[in-house]
Amino acid sequence: xxxxxxxxxxxxxxxxxxxxxxxxxxxxxxxxxxxxxxxxxxxxxxxxxxxxxxxxxxxxxxxxxxxxxxxxxxxxxxxxxxxxxxxxxxxxxxxxxxxxxxxxxxxxxxxxxxxxxxxxxxxxxxxxxxxxxxxxxxxxxxxxxxxxxxxxxxxxxxxxxxxxxxxxxxxxxxxxxxxxxxxxxxxxxxxxxxxxxxxxxxxxxxxxxxxxxxxxxxxxxxxxxxxxxxxxxxxxxxxxxxxxxxxxxxxxxxxxxxxxxxxxxxxxxxxxxxxxxxxxxxxxxxxxxxxxxxxxxxxxxxxxxxxxxxxxxxxxxxxxxxxxxxxxxxxxxxxxxxxxxxxxxxxxxxxxxxxxxxxxxxxxxxxxxxxxxxxxxxxxxxxxxxxxxxxxxxxxxxxxxxxxxxxxxxxxxxxxxxxxxxxxxxxxxxxxxxxxxxxxxxxxxxxxxxxxxxxxxxxxxxxxxxxxxxxxxxxxxxxxxxxxxxxxxxxxxxxxxxxxxxxxxxx
Ligand code: DCT
Ligand code: MG
Numbered sequence: 001x002x003x004x005x006x007x008x009x010x011x012x013x014x015x016x017x018x019x020x021x022x023x024x025x026x027x028x029x030x031x032x033x034x035x036x037x038x039x040x041x042x043x044x045x046x047x048x049x050x051x052x053x054x055x056x057x058x059x060x061x062x063x064x065x066x067x068x069x070x071x072x073x074x075x076x077x078x079x080x081x082x083x084x085x086x087x088x089x090x091x092x093x094x095x096x097x098x099x100x101x102x103x104x105x106x107x108x109x110x111x112x113x114x115x116x117x118x119x120x121x122x123x124x125x126x127x128x129x130x131x132x133x134x135x136x137x138x139x140x141x142x143x144x145x146x147x148x149x150x151x152x153x154x155x156x157x158x159x160x161x162x163x164x165x166x167x168x169x170x171x172x173x174x175x176x177x178x179x180x181x182x183x184x185x186x187x188x189x190x191x192x193x194x195x196x197x198x199x200x201x202x203x204x205x206x207x208x209x210x211x212x213x214x215x216x217x218x219x220x221x222x223x224x225x226x227x228x229x230x231x232x233x234x235x236x237x238x239x240x241x242x243x244x245x246x247x248x249x250x251x252x253x254x255x256x257x258x259x260x261x262x263x264x265x266x267x268x269x270x271x272x273x274x275x276x277x278x279x280x281x282x283x284x285x286x287x288x289x290x291x292x293x294x295x296x297x298x299x300x301x302x303x304x305x306x307x308x309x310x311x312x313x314x315x316x317x318x319x320x321x322x323x324x325x326x327x328x329x330x331x332x333x334x335x336x337x338x339x340x341x342x343x344x345x346x347x348x349x350x351x352x353x354x355x356x357x358x359x360x361x362x363x364x365x366x367x368x369x370x371x372x373x374x375x376x377x378x379x380x381x382x383x384x385x386x387x388x389x390x391x392x393x394x395x396x397x398x399x400x401x402x403x404x405x406x407x408x409x410x411x412x413x414x415x416x417x418x419x420x421x422x423x424x425x426x427x428x429x430x431x432x433x434x435x436x437x438x439x440x441x442x443x444x445x446x447x448x449x450x451x452x453x454x455x456x457x458x459x460x461x462x463x464x465x466x467x468x469x470x471x472x473x474x475x476x477x478x479x480x481x482x483x484x485x486x487x488x489x490x491x492x493x494x495x496x497x498x499x500x501x502x503x504x505x506x507x
Contacts, residue, residue, distance in 0.1 A: 031060025032116055037107070038064050040076040042087045044104075052107065059114050067093040077104035080464065081125035081148075097209065101125045121186060121212045124148065146193060148211040149464075150456035150507030151497055153196040157333055157506050160200040164221055165191045167233045171220075174236045176256070177245040190217045192452040192507040201225070244268045252295050252401070252429065253284030287371040287401055291427035295401070298336040299428055307340045307404060307430055314362045315344060315355055322346045322355060323440065327447045328431075333503040339429035343447055345440040356396055356434050363402065370427055371401035377434075385470035387462065389455040393471035395443060396434040404428040439472050441485045446471030448488075453507040457495075465495055 037056055039049050053063040064071050067088070074095060076084045084101055088094070095101075106123035110116050126148035147153055159165055168191035175184040189212040199206070204222055207213055213221075223230045236242060241263060247270050248259035267273055274289065281289070288295065299307075308326040315322045325331070328341030346352040356374065363369040379394035403425045435443040446454060461469040467483075468475040474483045474494055485491045492499045 028057040029060060030062050032062070034072070035116055036062045036064055036070050036072045038067050038071040038074050039107075040074060040079060040084055040087065042076070042083070043078040044076070052111075055111055056107070059111055061110070061116075067095060069096055071095065071099060073100045073102055073106075075102050075104055075107045076125060079125070084125055100209075118215055120214055121189065124211045126211045146196065146210055148193075149460040150192050150196070150453045150505075151460050151495075151500065153193075153507065154500060154504040155192070155196040155453070155507040156503055159195045159506075161194045161197060163224055163228075164201060165194050167220055167224060167230050168194065168217070170233055170237060173246075174239075174242050177242055177249075177259070179256070179260075186212070186214070187217070188452055188455075190214075192456075195507060240268065248273075250296055251285060251292065252288030253282055254288060258285070284371065284373060284399075291370065291401060294427035295429055298338060299340055301330065301335050303404060303426065303428055304330045304337065304340045307402065307428060308342060310368070310402075310404075311342055311344075311359065311430075311432070314359050317362075318358055319346050319351055319355055321348065322352070325444060327444060328449060331448050331502045332450065332506050334506075339431055341431045341433070341447055343433045343435060343440070343443055345435045345437050345443075347437050349437065352434050352436065353396075356398055356432060359432065360398060360400070363400070368403045369400065370403050371399075373399045375399075379472060384475050385468040385473060387468065389458045391470060393433075393443070393446060395439075395471070398432045400430045400432065402428045402430050438484065441487050441491060442469075442473050443471050445488050445491055448502050448505060450505060450507050453505040456507065460497075461495060467495070469495075 037053075039052055041049050044052075053065075056063050067074070074084065074088075079087070081101060100119060102119065102123050103125055106117065106119060109123075126146070168187045172184050172187035172191060175181075175187060193210060193212050194201070194207075201207055201221065202225070204218065204225070207218065207221055220230045220232060223232065244263050244267070245256075245259045248254050248262055248267075249256070251270070262273060267276070270289075270292075273279060304326060308324070312324045315324050323345050325343045326340070327343050328339070329337040330340065344352065344355055346355070360369065360372055360374065364372075375397050377394060377396040404427070405425050433443060433447060445457075458469050461467045461474070466477050468477065474485070474491060475481070476483055476494075483494045485494065489499050
């Protein structure tokens with residue numbers, strides 16, 4: 001928390017009046033010539049605005065009473081980006097595409113530091129606007145206005161900036177391994193934002209005004225533009241902890257906690273782990289090592305389709321009207337994935353309940369099951385959706401490893417459990433999720449991903465709509481009701497969002 005809290009800046013009305021009168025008499029020395037501030041009066045009020053402008057001048061900043069071309073930084077309080085934009089439009093005020101639109105937190109920090117502080121992502125107020133809109137003065141045609149929320153951006157698999165997004169994804173992973181959640185999220189957001197750009201980045205000016213891109217990120221983009229690679233990223237990738245965690249977490253059943261434990265115990269490679277016979281592994285981890293090659297080689301579209309057909313054929317034998325949907329990355333159009341995700345429901349209430357256990361029994365009897373971890377439903381109807389953007393859902397589900405017949409093989413041919421060369425199967429990770437019919441659309445939306453899309457959708461729901469969303473439903477806090485949806489389009493409608501097709505959610 002900023003020690004100089006915003007409330008500390010709230011003036012007493014009387015005090016503000018005095019300041020207002022006094023400011024015309026005082027001439028302050030301008031220390032920061034490159035910055036011209038304009039404070040938005042909306043929600044701030046005229047006296048607080050006058051007080052803050054006077055404070056800024058005392059600290060050596062220039063301020064403008066009217067919005068003009070010379071303004072470099074627009075500062076607003078308790079306003080979202082679109083609100084600021086609307087207000088400026090209603091007052092017939094325009095700004096250039098070089099102007100920063102910032103939250104009061106940036107201003108507060110500058111006042112505290114007594115100099116301009118670096119603009120961070122959290123300071124930015126994002127405005128999604130049509131570049132052709134009639135502003136005064138008009139925005140230049142080179143403007144790139146991108147929403148800070150992935151659910152307001154169409155992100156297909158056509159990532160024309162992979163060289164940058166790969167670097168950012170590696171850094172997100174690096175910070176995840178270093179347990180620095182803030183920086184991990186920052187790099188994931190930046191990567192996701194760049195993935196949505198419809199043009200390849202060729203110059204720094206093209207990314208100047210994008211949200212979520214702080215100085216460190218821009219420095220990496222600049223380095224890649226100049227050198228074709230980032231030495232900073234390469235350096236971090238060569239760190240011992242990163243290399244070890246990368247190996248450890250590639251094993252099914254090994255997460256950050258286990259990786260950290262192994263690293264502290266002095267292990268560095270998977271060979272170290274395999275050679276340590278005393279080390280206790282969970283059943284999941286043992287399978288992870290046993291089928292390591294298969295599981296780490298990605299699942300192809302054809303394998304996902306075979307899995308989908310196999311599950312459908314089993315489920316439909318005992319519940320013919322069950323809805324079985326291939327979801328996750330494959331629903332978003334990916335050609336490869338790390339697993340297959342399938343959601344199952346049934347329009348007849350309660351008929352979905354036995355599907356998971358029955359399906360797993362059949363897979364077992366057919367010799368197609370290498371591993372299963374069944375999680376029973378923990379859903380409580382009266383509970384409100386979770387506030388956490390990464391919250392897990394409460395559906396009944398199973399994490400499986402299937403012995404999937406390779407394309408030319410009939411299911412009957414693969415009973416031989418030998419894992420040797422020439423085998424006719426591949427170990428494939430499958431997640432099965434069972435949902436009650438009335439929650440199916442929310443579950444489908446949640447399990448379609450991408451993870452970053454889901455995070456931003458929940459963040460948007462909380463901050464822009466004052467609602468709560470998770471994989472089970474949507475709760476309207478002001479009306480105190482759960483909103484029903486019979487398809488994904490209706491959820492987007494409830495949220496006031498343009499519908500995005502699954503393949504546009506590759507954020
Ligand atoms: N998901 C979820 N709850 C979980 C796990 C996943 O809501 N416990 C959501 C987030 C994304 C989606 O389900 C699919 O998850 P993954 O399979 O991890 O991601 P993917 O996009 O399918 O990626 P991949 O192609 O690598 O499988
Ligand atoms: Mg998946």
